[in-house]
Amino acid sequence: MTNIVTMIPVRMASTRLPNKPLLDINGKSLLQRVYENVKKTVPGDVFVAAGDRVIVEACEKFGAKAVLTDPALPSGTDRIAAALKEIDPEGKYDIVVNFQGDAVNVNPAVNNELIAMIERTGCDIATVGMLFDKAGDVKVPSNVKIVMGLREGEDEGRCLYFSRAEVPFIRNPESCKNQDFYHHIGIYVYRAESLKRFVDLPVGVLEGREGLEQLRALEDGMYIRAKLVSELTLDKNAPADIDTEEDLEEARKWIK
Structure with a gap:
C-alpha cells in the first residue's frame, strides 16, 4: 500500500496581501479552507509546513497538524x-x-x-499542464511552457524541458x-525519495538562467511527467489562487 502525505507550505510574508493565510473567508481562514478541501479529497495524511509560529497556533485551533520550519527557507519545496x-x-x-496554501x-x-x-509510471515528479486558450499568452514569459512530444490522443507525457520562451519552435x-x-x-507530486534528492542538489545552470527550479531536476536526470487537464478550479469564474485583495473578495462571493 502506498503511503501518501500532503504538505501545505505556508508563511506569513506576503508583500501583496499581508497576513494572507489567516485572512477570513466567510467565517474561516484561507488556510483552513485550503486544508479542509485537501483533507476531504486527497488520500493520506495532511500537514501544514509552517514558516511562522502564528500559523502553527492557528492550525491547532482548527485541528490541523502543523510543523514549524525555518522561515528563511528559500522556497515552498x-x-x-x-x-x-x-x-x-x-x-x-x-x-x-x-x-x-493559497490555492x-x-x-x-x-x-x-x-x-x-x-x-503507474514510476516518474520522480508529476505535474500539470493545460492547453493555452489564447495564442498571445504563449509569448508571455510568466506563462511557463512545457515541452512534451505528445501524439494525437495522448494527454500525458515526459517533460523534456520547461521555458519562459515560446517553445518548441514550429x-x-x-x-x-x-x-x-x-x-x-505549478502543482507537484513527488516520490518521497525524489523530493529529498531534489532539495539536496545545487542550483542548476538552466535553473539559474530561466528562474525555474524544475530545471534543476531535469539537469540531474530526474523523470518529470505532466498530465494535461481541461479543468483545474472549483469555480471556473474565480481565480485559482489568492494573490490580491480583489482575489480575496471574489473568493468571498463563491465560497459559502
Whole structure:
C-alpha cells in the first residue's frame, strides 16, 4: 500500500496581501479552507509546513497538524522537504503532495491523478499542464511552457524541458500536425525519495538562467511527467489562487 502525505507550505510574508493565510473567508481562514478541501479529497495524511509560529497556533485551533520550519527557507519545496524530514525520519511515506496554501479554488482531486501517474509510471515528479486558450499568452514569459512530444490522443507525457520562451519552435506549420503549446501549472507530486534528492542538489545552470527550479531536476536526470487537464478550479469564474485583495473578495462571493 502506498503511503501518501500532503504538505501545505505556508508563511506569513506576503508583500501583496499581508497576513494572507489567516485572512477570513466567510467565517474561516484561507488556510483552513485550503486544508479542509485537501483533507476531504486527497488520500493520506495532511500537514501544514509552517514558516511562522502564528500559523502553527492557528492550525491547532482548527485541528490541523502543523510543523514549524525555518522561515528563511528559500522556497515552498524546501519547506515541505524540511517538514517531511521532521515528521518522517524513518521514511514511511512514499509520495508527497505539494499543495499551495493559497490555492483555495484549485480542485485537490487533480492531485489524485498525479498520484496515480507516479504509481503507474514510476516518474520522480508529476505535474500539470493545460492547453493555452489564447495564442498571445504563449509569448508571455510568466506563462511557463512545457515541452512534451505528445501524439494525437495522448494527454500525458515526459517533460523534456520547461521555458519562459515560446517553445518548441514550429519550423513547418503546414506539415506539423501537433502545434499545441502546453502551459505549466505549478502543482507537484513527488516520490518521497525524489523530493529529498531534489532539495539536496545545487542550483542548476538552466535553473539559474530561466528562474525555474524544475530545471534543476531535469539537469540531474530526474523523470518529470505532466498530465494535461481541461479543468483545474472549483469555480471556473474565480481565480485559482489568492494573490490580491480583489482575489480575496471574489473568493468571498463563491465560497459559502
